[in-house]
Every structure is written in C-alpha cells, then in structure tokens.
Amino acid sequence: MAKESKDELDYKSLSELLPISYLILDENLIIKSASNQFVNLLNIKRHLIEGFNLFYFFKVNMHMEEDSGIENLKLSLDKVLHEHTEEFMDIQKFNIKVNQNGIQTQVLKYWKVSNIPIFDRNKKLNHIILKIDDVTDSVKLKLMSLDQNKYFLRTRYQTDLKEKIQRSQKMELIGQLAGGISHDINNMLTIVNLNCDIILNSSQNISPVVKKQTEQIKKTSKHAAKLLHQILSFGKKQRLNLISLNINLIIEDIEKMLIRLLPENIELKKELSNEIENVLADPTHIEQVILNLIINARDAIGETGIIKIETSNKEIHEDISLGSHFLKAGHYVVLSVGDNGVGMDPNTQARIFEPFFSTKEEGKGTGLGLATIYSIVEQSKGTIVVNSELGKGTTFQIYFPATDLKLNSLKLEEQNNINLEGKEKILVVEDKEELSESISNSLKIYGYDVYLAKNGYDAIEIIKSKGNEIKLVITDIIMPLFSGKKLADSIVQLFPEIKIIFLTGHADDLLIRNEFSRDGSMLIEKPFLLKQLLIKIKEVIH
Numbered sequence: 355m356a357k358e359s360k361d362e363l364d365y366k367s368l369s370e371l372l373p374i375s376y377l378i379l380d381e382n383l384i385i386k387s388a389s390n391q392f393v394n395l396l397n398i399k400r401h402l403i404e405g406f407n408l409f410y411f412f413k414v415n416m417h418m419e420e421d422s423g424i425e426n427l428k429l430s431l432d433k434v435l436h437e438h439t440e441e442f443m444d445i446q447k448f449n450i451k452v453n454q455n456g457i458q459t460q461v462l463k464y465w466k467v468s469n470i471p472i473f474d475r476n477k478k479l480n481h482i483i484l485k486i487d488d489v490t491d492s493v494k495l496k497l498m499s500l501d502q503n504k505y506f507l508r509t510r511y512q513t514d515l516k517e518k519i520q521r522s523q524k525m526e527l528i529g530q531l532a533g534g535i536s537h538d539i540n541n542m543l544t545i546v547n548l549n550c551d552i553i554l555n556s557s558q559n560i561s562p563v564v565k566k567q568t569e570q571i572k573k574t575s576k577h578a579a580k581l582l583h584q585i586l587s588f589g590k591k592q593r594l595n596l597i598s599l600n601i602n603l604i605i606e607d608i609e610k611m612l613i614r615l616l617p618e619n620i621e622l623k624k625e626l627s628n629e630i631e632n633v634l635a636d637p638t639h640i641e642q643v644i645l646n647l648i649i650n651a652r653d654a655i656g657e658t659g660i661i662k663i664e665t666s667n668k669e670i671h672e673d674i675s676l677g678s679h680f681l682k683a684g685h686y687v688v689l690s691v692g693d694n695g696v697g698m699d700p701n702t703q704a705r706i707f708e709p710f711f712s713t714k715e716e717g718k719g720t721g722l723g724l725a726t727i728y729s730i731v732e733q734s735k736g737t738i739v740v741n742s743e744l745g746k747g748t749t750f751q752i753y754f755p756a757t758d759l760k761l762n763s764l765k766l767e768e769q770n771n772i773n774l775e776g777k778e779k780i781l782v783v784e785d786k787e788e789l790s791e792s793i794s795n796s797l798k799i800y801g802y803d804v805y806l807a808k809n810g811y812d813a814i815e816i817i818k819s820k821g822n823e824i825k826l827v828i829t830d831i832i833m834p835l836f837s838g839k840k841l842a843d844s845i846v847q848l849f850p851e852i853k854i855i856f857l858t859g860h861a862d863d864l865l866i867r868n869e870f871s872r873d874g875s876m877l878i879e880k881p882f883l884l885k886q887l888l889i890k891i892k893e894v895i896h
C-alpha cells in the first residue's frame with residue numbers, strides 16, 4: 355500500500371470500529387470522548403455522555419448503592435491523578451438505570467475497569483483512558499455455582515446477619531433524623547460562632563470576663579458541632595476526609611490529652627509496632643475511636659488500674675466472620691485498647707453497640723461511644739472484636755484494612771501568617787437574616803464591602819446593577835425559589851469573572867462536592883469559623 359494512503363487513514367474511526375468500551379477523560383474527569391462500544395453498552399445518546407463530569411454522569415445514570423463500584427473507582431482515579439500510575443481494578447458492581455418504554459428499571463453489570471494515564475510532551479498528565487471490560491455474564495455464572503455451595507454456610511449465619519441488619523437500620527434511622535435537622539442546627543451554630551468572633555474581634559477593649567465567657571460560648575458551640583457530626587456518622591451522611599494515615603502518629607498526637615483524661619492512679623501503657631501499615635481513614639474518626647475506648651476503659655477501672663493501647667499488623671488469610679463484621683482476606687492494622695476494670699457480663703456485651711445503651715449513671719454516658727465506633731468501623735470495612743470477663747477486664751480490638759495508597763490530605767491548612775483583610779465587594783446570598791447579618795458584620799470588620807441578598811432574584815438584580823464590581827458571591831446552596839446552584843449558573847453566564855463560594859449545611863458526599871467545586875467555585879461547610887471563611891475568600895479572590 356502506498357505511504358500516502360496509510361497516512362490518510364482515519365485513526366479515530368478505525369479505533370471506533372474496535373469492540374472496546376472506553377471513555378477518554380481530561381484531568382478534571384470531564385468525558386471528552388466515548389467509544390461506540392460504550393455508547394452501545396449503556397444505550398445512552400452520545401451527547402448525554404460527552405462533555406459531562408464522569409461522576410455527574412454516573413449520578414444521573416446509575417444507582418449509587420453502598421456496594422457499587424463507584425467509590426472504588428473514585429479512589430482509583432484519585433490514585434491515577436496523584437501518582438500517575440496505571441490502575442487495573444478488580445471486578446466492580448454497577449447498577450445502571452434503564453428507561454424502558456417510560457418505565458425505570460435497573461440492570462446490574464459487573465465491570466473490570468482499567469484507568470490509564472496519558473501524558474503530554476512535558477510529561478504532564480492530560481488525559482485518562484477509562485477502559486471497561488463487561489464481565490457480567492461470566493460473573494453471574496460463577497455466582498450461581500457459588501450460591502449452591504454457600505447455601506449451608508449462609509443459613510448458619512442468617513440469624514446473626516438479621517440482627518446486624520436490624521442494628522444498622524436503627525442507626526441509619528437516627529442518622530436520617532439527625533440529617534434532617536442538621537441543616538438548621540448548623541445554621542444556628544454558625545450564627546453563634548460568628549457573633550462570638552465579632553465580640554472577640556471588636557476594637558473596643560472588652561473586659562477579660564466578657565472575653566472568657568465568649569470564648570466559653572465558642573467552645574461549647576464547637577462541642578455541639580462535634581456531637582452533631584458524631585450523630586451524623588450513623589447515617590453515613592457526613593463528608594469523609596479520607597487520607598492514608600499511620601495510626602501510631604495519631605496516638606502520639608493525642609497522647610497528652612489522653613493522659614490528662616486519666617486520674618493519677620491509672621497508668622497508660624503503650625505498645626506500638628514500628629512497622630505498622632497505613633490505613634485509609636478520616637483522622638478525626640480514628641481520634642474518636644481511641645478517645646471513646648480510653649474513656650470507657652477509664653470508667654470501667656474507677657480508681658486504680660492499667661490501660662494498655664497497642665497497635666500491630668495482622669494478615670487475614672481467608673474471608674471470615676470475626677467479631678462485629680465479616681472480614682475479607684487481606685492485611686489489617688489492629689488497634690487494641692485493654693483494661694483491667696470491671697468487665698462485662700454476656701447480657702451487657704450483647705447490647706454495647708446499640709445507640710443510647712449505657713450502664714452509666716444518668717448524665718455520665720449517652721451510650722453513643724461504641725455505636726459511633728461501630729459505624730466508623732463499618733464504613734472502613736473493618737471489624738471490632740471484644741473480649742471481656744466480669745471482674746477481670748475488657749479488651750477491644752479494632753481491625754482497619756491496611757492501604758498502600760498515598761492520598762493527599764484534604765485538611766484545611768493552618769495558615770497563620772496570611773493577611774485576612776480585604777477591600778473587595780462581596781455579595782452574601784442567604785435567606786436566613788440572622789446568618790447573613792452575622793456573616794456580613796464579620797466581613798466588614800475585615801474591611802470588605804458587603805452587600806446582602808435574601809434570594810437568587812435579588813442577588814441577580816444587585817449583580818446586574820454593580821456589574822463586575824462584585825468580586826465574590828457567597829451563597830447558600832439550598833434556598834427556596836432559586837437554588838444556589840441555579841444562581842451560580844446565571845452568574846457564570848452574566849459575569850464569568852465573579853467568583854463563588856457555596857455555603858452548605860448538609861453533609862454532602864464527595865460527588866456533590868466535586869460537582870460544586872468545578873470552575874473555581876468552592877464549598878464551605880457550616881458551621882464554619884470566621885477564620886476559615888476569611889482564608890477561603892483569600893484563596894478564591896487572589
């Protein structure tokens with residue numbers, strides 16, 4: 355064949371003929387191109403695929419159950435983006451929404467996904483190829499034969515499982531209840547926080563008594579926010595700040611606080627393995643687990659005794675039912691807290707993970723400590739093993755799956771030296787008057803020129819009259835009539851230079867966060883501290 359004709363080959367259409375399902379994503383996970391095979395696999399029109407953020411596309415077209423492969427896909431893509439490695443994932447479950455003659459049904463697919471980074475000439479990552487092998491048929495065949503073998507095993511565990519499901523449903527219900535009111539409580543706490551800051555930052559000389567009392571109010575509202583966060587974790591609705599971390603470092607971090615919690619005659623012994631593997635977890639969760647266990651041990655001991663905190667690696671060789679959960683074979687890090695206190699009888703042991711179960715006198719225990727740990731451990735796919743003997747003591751062992759991922763911390767950096775003042779014009783859009791006034795007064799103290807709008811319509815009017823003079827819009831996401839998202843879309847069309855910060859009281863999941871953090875806009879969660887907001891403003895404006 356002549357050389358010219360070879361060059362003239364249209365490689366794109368050639369690749370489209372290949373029976374391979376793939377998507378080409380850019381570095382912001384926007385779907386730039388979908389292969390014909392992928393379009394056919396999902397039976398969705400091409401223009402409803404290309405141009406959308408991958409996870410937004412999934413959200414629209416898939417059911418987002420807990421055990422779907424979407425969370426794992428996020429982790430895998432995160433790894434590709436950060437470490438620039440190729441990722442070949444195990445088989446994952448995806449539940450696709452199908453519209454047949456106007457009726458919504460779902461189709462379960464098993465996909466093996468590979469994520470391959472593509473680099474430009476300067477070795478900068480600019481695309482990812484997401485290749486999908488649909489292995490649904492072979493997995494279903496395998497499952498059918500496995501099902502027969504497992505039938506006997508399953509009946510053995512059935513009662514056990516039923517109890518676990520009931521327990522987790524109860525927790526979920528509490529989480530849902532808390533989720534419903536968390537928006538309002540977060541708004542109230544934000545007002546309390548901001549007004550404390552206004553008092554503390556006011557230029558007049560405030561008396562030391564007022565200062566102390568105000569700091570006390572701030573501390574209490576922080577405590578309330580933490581409690582709310584803890585209750586929300588039952589419903590798995592709060593945002594997780596997952597990082598790859600070393601549990602030993604967290605223990606060392608909070609050791610001073612732990613010692614302060616213990617009376618003089620309770621000794622805290624540490625045996626931390628040096629070669630401990632990392633785990634993928636939210637550091638505040640690990641802190642909560644350790645704190646709750648230590649406080650329980652302290653209360654079980656009373657006056658004199660020993661608490662031992664240990665960490666070690668442990669390999670589980672086959673899938674087993676261990677302690678509170680089923681465990682997959684693999685590497686784990688075990689955190690153990692033991693005491694020589696009063697111990698528990700079997701009846702108490704059977705109820706310890708129930709929310710609000712406490713044997714402590716009124717006012718001393720809420721009965722949420724171990725329920726919180728249960729929920730955290732469940733989310734991280736670990737387990738809790740309890741050994742207790744009446745009169746001798748108790749040991750809790752918490753298994754966390756080990757990880758070799760190195761994800762970046764999403765933590766707010768503590769930036770102490772930056773100048774938080776500014777003169778820019780900022781529009782605050784919030785339907786709750788007290789909250790918008792608190793925010794506005796706080797920003798004015800730092801020199802900003804603040805405008806207020808009660809809803810999206812007023813906001814648009816103000817923006818139109820001021821034009822590009824407004825540098826930043828701070829808006830609630832959820833507002834009656836005109837949502838923050840809709841407002842943002844209108845602003846982007848009218849004045850694309852205006853920056854946007856979204857306030858949210860709902861504990862949004864990673865997905866919504868991704869959706870809202872496109873195009874430079876950012877999220878800040880209520881209740882926030884004034885300083886957090888000021889730092890965010892600086893990040894966004896400059």
Ligand SMILES: Nc1ncnc2c1ncn2[C@@H]1O[C@H](COP(=O)(O)OP(=O)(O)OP(=O)(O)O)[C@@H](O)[C@H]1O
Binds near residue numbers: 706
């Ligand atoms: N180390 C321990 N030794 C003996 N009993 C324990 C121990 N840890 C927990 N328990 C029992 O389990 C119950 C539930 O513990 P949990 O931590 O959930 O709640 P709490 O400690 O009573 O209250 P909270 O932790 O919310 O302040 C306790 O009231 C106690 O009876």
Ligand SMILES: [Mg+2]
Binds near residue numbers: 646649
């Ligand atoms: Mg407790």
